[in-house]
Amino acid sequence: MSAATTATADRLDDLVKQADAARDEHLRAMVAWHFTPKTGTPFWLDWAKEHGVDAVKAVQTFDDLKQLPRFEDEWLRHQPHARWIPNAYAGRPFKVFETGGTTGMPKQRISWEDHLTDYSQFSERLDQFFPGKFPRGAAWMMLGPTGPRRLRLAIEHLANERGGSCYFVDLDPRFVKRAIAEGQPRIAQQYMQHVIDQAATIIRHRDVGCLFATPRLLEALGERMSLPDAGISGVFCGGTSMTPQVIRFLCEEVLENKAALAATYGNTLMGLAIAEPVTAENGYRLTYHAPEPRAILRVVDKTDEETPVDYGQWGRVELTTLTKEFFMPRFLERDEAVRCKPFPGLPWDGVGDVRPLGWETKKTVEGVY
């Protein structure tokens, strides 16, 4: 190992240590906030009382979160919103955001400014990782689920934060899911065409420089037009998992190796994790890093969920969200991923190759015929 690489490794180690310390400090502050009656959240205050746990004392480091229950997203379906309002925010009007494409009673998270904070931070990452590709002042288009999702307001905030504005084309994933479940794939396809028609029309008539789209919509839009020729230099893409082959296809063919692809992993419960820029050299593999210390992603053993897996191993994604608005300890996502090492720009663990839990089994079953 050369002196230079040793120095870089030492520096990364230092950065990782600093980030660990910052995370634990932030954790203590957030536990104090949510478990102190003056500022705290009724749900967590009641839980602590019922179980006789002094969380503020018990939780000093991330490991101590084991003293608290794992968050269950079912709680977000039926608990009254009031149970999640920190006492410090009592009386302040809030927003209600819903998760993804499921039908039935949706999971709802209430929010005040988290989405704005998350996306302001994300905006800085765009400049850091993709200089010049998401130009300040450029107009954005959001092509994806708007409706009750925080993404709608978040992307607009991102555009505004960067001195631009945003056009919206909505895709209702619940309708698509329903059409497919009811054996009406043609209706789902017609609907997709309808969505793409609207996006293509706006892009042809307005000067759009940056785009948010789900991978599938990005592909479909790219079938209509050359996106770089249409003036799009940066695409922020997320919503579903993407294999290295899909990423490569998007970079090489849909974006013609010209426009940048900023991939994200996130949902209403987390905020958004950014990926290290993908390149042919890193095999088009996506590794996401959570916006620590506000959210922490870990990869835990699928059978022993208390234990993180080693670097390079597959496991289940666990998410902790720590903000003044929302405290969500150790929630088990329905995704699996590879645990990845810290990265100089994001000196904490990453999650790589994220895909739905049980993907391997599903793939095998489909191959039966």
Place this chain on the structure above:
Amino acid sequence: MVFDVPVLRFGEPYESMETLPVVDPRTGETLALVGQANSGLVRRDLLKVREARAALEALSCSELIAMCAKAGESFMTGTLGGMSAEQYVTTLSRTSGLPHVMARRNMAKINTVLSGMDGILRGLTRGLDLSVLDEGVGEQAGVPVSYAATGTALGVVLPSNSPGVNSIWLPAVALKTPVMIKPGREEPWTPLRLIHALINAGVPKQAFGFYPTDHDGADSLLTRCGRGILFGDDKTTRRYADNPAVEKHGTGRSKVILGDDTAEHWRDHLDVLVSSVLDNGGRSCINASCIITPRHGDAIAQALAERLDAVNPSDPADDDARLSAFANPAFAEYIDAAIRGGLESPGATLMTRAERYIQQDGRHYLLPTVVRCDDLDHPLGNTEFMCPYASVVEMPVSEAIERIGPSLAVTFIGGDESLQRRFIDHPDIDRLNLGSLPTSRVEWDQPHEGNLFEFLYRRRAIQRTATPV
């Protein structure tokens, strides 16, 4: 040796970052790594099929027919894509379970189509002068005719069970239609070999897509080429039930039906019954899965069972091999369980050996099975399995005509001309054999499961002034 099987995009190899292995189920050895096309890539390519078609249209049908014949020769004997003909047979046998003799028989069947393409097109077009397709307009029997293509290309979603099915798409090439193929998960070999053979023979490589892909990619192939052909079980084909641009090749439910006259002499036709059930290892949709007779059902079932009970697995290289092994053991287990489950419903008697699912030399087999059913509606009465299987049901012929439902191939052995006529008029039979012919006998100038020419071309009305405008 592991073969790297790339995606072919208009004939050009594309190395995908995602591969799936094709393994020898007996040894677990990986024989190929098959590059997988993501569905977005498939859709993006399909935007360009018009250019592929233009490359084919630059050639005349007669040139393409000659190229097909040449391709047939190299398909039978050449080294294509780094694989010799012998390697092809042994590899196909290892991954599909087909004995060598059946792999070769399928090869020969495919070659019959390639080498006899002019005759096949004559059959499909009913003798149309193919220069009409070259020129777009022409005359037939003194009448002006013109044909327009119904789709730009043909998307084909292939199964893994039998290589012979590839003969169905081959005439499309001679009919100037690019072919965009999704191979079966365990059988990339045959379509790939055919594509190589055709390109070597001079067919423009742009005419071929080879896209191992997922369900979404398969759906795009079927619905975005203009025309699609799908092989699959009832569940898979049901999705396209209302789409006339997708030709469905599902379960066949083929049958042999004896007449009042011939039922008395059923022994004379036992060989035909055995062939109908057993040919090609009983894997094809044109294998009979039901035998209907007005009388002597028990005796026929008994005699058929005795003949089939004498059939056992043998070494794949054995020239007398009659059974295929299963590429995917889960499938054999599933079929065995389904037959066992059916036998629990009253009204069915197993006539063949009790042990059906066996393993020999690490290969998984289902032994031939005959079930005597007291009614066609019994769960095992009108059901097809991917193995030599037949029910024997007693029923008057006139009642059978009313009740058989969709049946791909039907052999009616009976002299009553009025009954023959009713079979001829039957709307649900694709391939009708009158007389003592196995259901599995195929003459290629007699298309079944739809006529590919009529699927790919539509006659249009044309009128022209005598002098050019």
